[in-house]
Amino acid sequence: MDWGLQNRLSRIIKPKTGRTVMLAVDHGYFQGPTTGLQQPGKTIKPLIPYADSLMLTRGVLRNCIDPGIDTPIVLRVSGGTSVLKELSNEGLMTCVEEAIRLNVAAITLSIFVGGEYERQTLLALGQLADEGNKYGIPVLAVTAVGREMARDARYLGLACRIAAELGAHFVKTYYCDDFEKVVEGCPVPLVIAGGKKLAEREALQMAYNAVSRGASGVDMGRNIFQSDSPVGMIKAVRAIVQRNMSVDEAYKIYEDTKTKKATALA
Ligand code: 5RP
Numbered sequence: 001m002d003w004g005l006q007n008r009l010s011r012i013i014k015p016k017t018g019r020t021v022m023l024a025v026d027h028g029y030f031q032g033p034t035t036g037l038q039q040p041g042k043t044i045k046p047l048i049p050y051a052d053s054l055m056l057t058r059g060v061l062r063n064c065i066d067p068g069i070d071t072p073i074v075l076r077v078s079g080g081t082s083v084l085k086e087l088s089n090e091g092l093m094t095c096v097e098e099a100i101r102l103n104v105a106a107i108t109l110s111i112f113v114g115g116e117y118e119r120q121t122l123l124a125l126g127q128l129a130d131e132g133n134k135y136g137i138p139v140l141a142v143t144a145v146g147r148e149m150a151r152d153a154r155y156l157g158l159a160c161r162i163a164a165e166l167g168a169h170f171v172k173t174y175y176c177d178d179f180e181k182v183v184e185g186c187p188v189p190l191v192i193a194g195g196k197k198l199a200e201r202e203a204l205q206m207a208y209n210a211v212s213r214g215a216s217g218v219d220m221g222r223n224i225f226q227s228d229s230p231v232g233m234i235k236a237v238r239a240i241v242q243r244n245m246s247v248d249e250a251y252k253i254y255e256d257t258k259t260k261k262a263t264a265l266a
Contacts, residue, residue: 001169004136008105009169011072012053012138013189013216014242021238022191023051024221025060026076026108029093031083036225040064043225050234052242053105055140055219058094061102074140074219075099078109078124088115088146092124096131107132108140108172113159115146122166129167140219141168142193153178160186172219175210183214190215194223200233201251208240208247217241232257 001009013020025044027034037043041064044054048071055074056065077094081087090110099107109128111121125141132139141163145151156173160182163171170189173182183190192210194203203223211217218241220234227233236254239245245253 002133002136005133005138005169008072008136009138011105012074013170014052017242018189018216019211019241020052020191020217020219021050021234021241022053022055022074022217022219023047023224023234024055024193024219025225026056027221028060029057029076029079030081030087036222036230043230046231047224047234050231050238052217055108055221058098058102072105073102074106074108075102075104076109077107077128078121086116087144088112088117088121090117090121090124092128096128096135096137099137100135104137106138106140106169108142110142110144111159111163112144112146113162114149114155115144122162125163125166125168129169132169133167138169139167141166141171143171143173145174152176153181157182157185160190164188170216175206175215179210179213179215191217191219194218194220197222197226200227200229200236200254201247203233204236204240204247204250204254207237208250211241227254229254229258229261231261 040060053072053074057076078090079093080091081089129139143159153176160171160173164187172191175192192215224233232254236250239250239253
């Protein structure tokens with residue numbers, strides 16, 4: 001990997017720990033004003049100090065985020081679908097020149113292995129990897145799981161390995177049983193999405209299990225911004241991912257933050 005690409009990647013996955021807490025707030029590119037992201041700027045601002053990077057679209061970046069922040073950006077560059085149609089029918093929607101203009105640290109797209117438009121999303125990954133390598137910008141491939149796909153080690157292992165083979169520099173996938181097998185078969189760093197909103201302790205346990213079994217961190221969205229204490233939740237996730245705290249210790253951070261906020265508002 002050339003120096004520039006490594007430098008950008010190390011702004012996201014911290015060299016000291018080999019870990020990252022990415023905040024995923026790109027959901028609107030196909031879900032619109034989803035719960036918790038109705039006003040993205042307002043939701044994201046208090047969470048920025050605890051995030052190693054923000055994953056979002058150019059629209060939210062340009063219109064809702066202070067250009068004075070030094071938090072690295074992972075720019076969502078694929079799209080072209082909505083929840084009303086076939087989600088796998090994505091293409092590249094933002095060019096690398098725009099990514100450079102926005103001074104991003106990485107670019108990201110979804111691949112739909114096994115989906116109706118699998119081929120076009122995998123070809124898009126190859127194209128984006130070429131562009132990313134040309135300009136030293138790391139590519140994050142998101143393994144989107146079609147409704148009919150089983151979110152198991154066999155499927156996620158296949159999707160993550162294909163992403164790495166086609167040139168992704170790191171991959172976002174989901175946690176599953178036998179996750180270590182997914183890690184073993186993928187030659188680039190893996191981070192996990194949180195998926196649908198879980199109880200806070202369950203989400204923290206998932207983050208703990210994932211990093212304990214080889215994930216380089218998380219790229220969580222709904223389990224943070226849909227929490228009853230988003231700041232408490234991202235602090236707790238950070239405690240696990242970046243400070244190797246236990247789930248109990250992290251859950252206490254979440255609860256203490258939530259209580260303090262409630263007391264302050266009382
Ligand atoms: C949406 C995405 C999200 O970035 C990804 O799902 C992570 O967010 P969450 O933790 O809410 O699942 O790629 O398409």
